[in-house]
Amino acid sequence: MQEKKRKLTIAKAMAEAISLDMRASDDVLVMGEDIGKLGGVFGNTLGLLDEFGPERVRDTPISETGFIGTAVGMAAAGMRPVVELMFVDFFGVCMDAIYSLAAKQSYFSGGNVTCPMVLMTSVGGGYGDAGQHSQTLYATFGHLPGMKVVIPSNAYDAKGMMAAAIADPNPVIFMYHKALQGMGWLGTVQRSITHVPEGHYTVPLDKAEVVRAGGDITLVGLGHTVHVALDAAAALEAKGIDAEVIDLRSIAPLDRETLLASVAKTGAVLSVDDDYHSYGVGAEIIATVAESDKVRLKAPPKRISYPDIPVPFAPEMEHAVLPNSDKVVSAVWAMLEARAHV
Incomplete structure (x- = not known):
């Protein structure tokens, strides 16, 4: 049943x-x-x-x-x-x-x-x-x-x-x-x-998931930014850009194999992270791709993240610096604009 x-x-x-x-x-x-x-x-x-x-x-x-x-x-x-x-x-x-x-x-x-x-x-x-x-x-x-x-x-x-x-x-x-x-x-x-099933089950702590398949660019998120990436992917579809979205699930260990397989297919990668910009998850994503001899990029990799400042109290200031889907769409469009107009 x-x-x-x-x-x-x-x-x-x-x-x-x-x-x-x-x-x-x-x-x-x-x-x-x-x-x-x-x-x-x-x-x-x-x-x-x-x-x-x-x-x-x-x-x-x-x-x-x-x-x-x-x-x-x-x-x-x-x-x-x-x-x-x-x-x-x-x-x-x-x-x-x-x-x-x-x-x-x-x-x-x-x-x-x-x-x-x-x-x-x-x-x-x-x-x-x-x-x-x-x-x-x-x-x-x-x-x-x-x-x-x-x-x-x-x-x-x-x-x-x-x-x-x-x-x-x-x-x-x-x-x-x-x-x-x-x-x-x-x-x-x-x-x-x-x-959510009622019984006991487990989800691996070392395996990312491709939550949306695509062929033009890989968007990488974790936690909340997975949803930011998914919203951006829906908006990008209207512009003729087919984005693949990866949910990292874990950063330690980091599932580099799933990441590299996706970027090898799409040839472009954008990390979306709500942690601080410098020395962060986005940097590790880009380093993983750059160090691989199996990936050929058609655009320089990019990262969207939180700027290296303390979190502001004022809502207007805080929301201005948080990652959102509009920022992702703009970044992807800039990365792929030349190719998209070919």
Whole structure:
């Protein structure tokens, strides 16, 4: 019998994935600020307290250093904690626990002590929350070896990737974008609300997906910018440009094979990233393409990203510098204009 279609938000999909694993194993628990009765500021743990109680769904004091360090210790002892860093911007007060401990634990122990821990954290701006609550910082974490760094663009992937992250023996930084969560007060890209099967399944943490096939240019996004790229691809179609769109899903590891196969076909690539411009995901995408001897480019590769400035508080200033589909269309048109007029 065919499964009935049901659509979930990313927040509900994440909560469902966590609940399934908590039912399957007492080693899985959740910790963080306001994740109990409130269900998390972004809805990732709704309903878990009622089912599993305060022993396994633990509201913590406002001390990221304390509870994330505790999660590392639990993981070393064989548990599988899922811990929430409410905003990725808060990483500064707990980076020692994340990188000096969690990421290096397996390496320093010769593989004898692993760290099966998931750190989920919100990213993204556009809400007038200024520099304290609006960054993405993908590259900050992707640059550091020992951790997997992933971000889903839709609810189906969110559930499957969360299940895969909980099962992984490595620490996984599971980033979720505020604009995709499904929280009414934030507004949500409707395309992120997808069919989600009821049972347990996994989505690989090391495999990008071609979400739109095309032959003229490759647009590369992650999280929210996948939807920016898809909107741009629809607009470009009206101009006679057939764009392929790749959802990276993960930046550590980075699926270079899918990227290179696409660019080898299209001959052009544009990265769309809402992290800071310099030394970022876009630079790594372009370097990967430039270093390959299998790709012949018909236009210089380009990247759209966030400028190297603190996030402004004023909405007019913030929205002016965020990536959007109009910027993508203009960049692609400039890249391919000469060819398009041949």
